[in-house]
Amino acid sequence: MDIRITPQAFDPQAEIAAFTAGRDDAGALVSFVGTCRAANGGVAVEELRIDHYPGFTEKEIARLAQETSHRFDCPDLLVVHRVGAIRPGEAIVLVAALSMHRSNAFEMVRVLMDYLKTDAPLWKKETGPNGVRWIEPRAEDYARRLEVEKGPKAGKERT
Amino acid sequence: MVRLVFLGKFGDVAPAGLAEIALPGGVRTLKELKDWVARQEPLLGAAMDATRTRLIVNQCVAHDLSQPVADGDEVAFLPPMSGG
Numbered sequence: 001m002d003i004r005i006t007p008q009a010f011d012p013q014a015e016i017a018a019f020t021a022g023r024d025d026a027g028a029l030v031s032f033v034g035t036c037r038a039a040n041g042g043v044a045v046e047e048l049r050i051d052h053y054p055g056f057t058e059k060e061i062a063r064l065a066q067e068t069s070h071r072f073d074c075p076d077l078l079v080v081h082r083v084g085a086i087r088p089g090e091a092i093v094l095v096a097a098l099s100m101h102r103s104n105a106f107e108m109v110r111v112l113m114d115y116l117k118t119d120a121p122l123w124k125k126e127t128g129p130n131g132v133r134w135i136e137p138r139a140e141d142y143a144r145r146l147e148v149e150k151g152p153k154a155g156k157e158r159t
Numbered sequence: 160m161v162r163l164v165f166l167g168k169f170g171d172v173a174p175a176g177l178a179e180i181a182l183p184g185g186v187r188t189l190k191e192l193k194d195w196v197a198r199q200e201p202l203l204g205a206a207m208d209a210t211r212t213r214l215i216v217n218q219c220v221a222h223d224l225s226q227p228v229a230d231g232d233e234v235a236f237l238p239p240m241s242g243g
Binding site: 033034050051052053055056059061083092095113116117118119120121122123124125134136137 | 164166167168170171210215218235237238239240241242243
């Protein structure tokens with residue numbers, strides 16, 4: 001399991017290639033990349049800044065990743081999350097899961113992303129033409145998070 | 160001394176002078192510390208009142224504001240998180 005917080009821009013494709021190099025033990029790879037949009041709700045985004053709490057943020061994301069990977073029986077997981085100043089078009093987050101079968105890998109990535117939205121100690125601040133605003137999770141993010149909490153365990157179907 | 164860390168939007172209104180403080184007289188718990196901060200910096204107090212604030216002591220989540228604060232502790236004030 002590889003969990004990283006980085007202030008540097010990263011190349012999701014290169015990260016995925018390195019993560020999967022030489023792996024013949026998994027039948028499924030699912031990945032998600034979140035990127036910085038040039039506009040949010042019709043308002044231009046000039047810069048996104050993500051604040052974190054060094055030490056605690058890494059620890060909490062590792063805990064969320066560990067819990068989720070046990071739940072979905074994913075043998076390996078990659079999480080890369082940017083912090084600091086991010087420009088539109090750049091990747092913010094990459095989550096990739098290797099699993100024996102597709103269903104667990106899909107669920108793993110979806111559920112971990114839902115957790116990252118509401119439970120990872122990260123704070124997003126957007127700068128645009130109207131100044132600065134801090135982003136907070138939307139009601140639907142919390143609702144999705146609740147669904148994830150009470151959701152069934154991963155299925156057993158084959159790829 | 161006690162180190163105070165203000166994350167996210169709290170960091171915008173917290174003055175640098177609050178980063179390290181001598182434990183104020185009469186402050187023994189997290190609740191008393193939070194109230195003291197709000198008295199010192201009303202803008203920060205209002206920002207914390209307006210949202211859900213979580214406290215982290217020495218990198219561990221504080222589930223109870225009656226938890227004691229001691230010299231040498233690091234206490235972080237966290238607004239709602241927004242990763243991903």
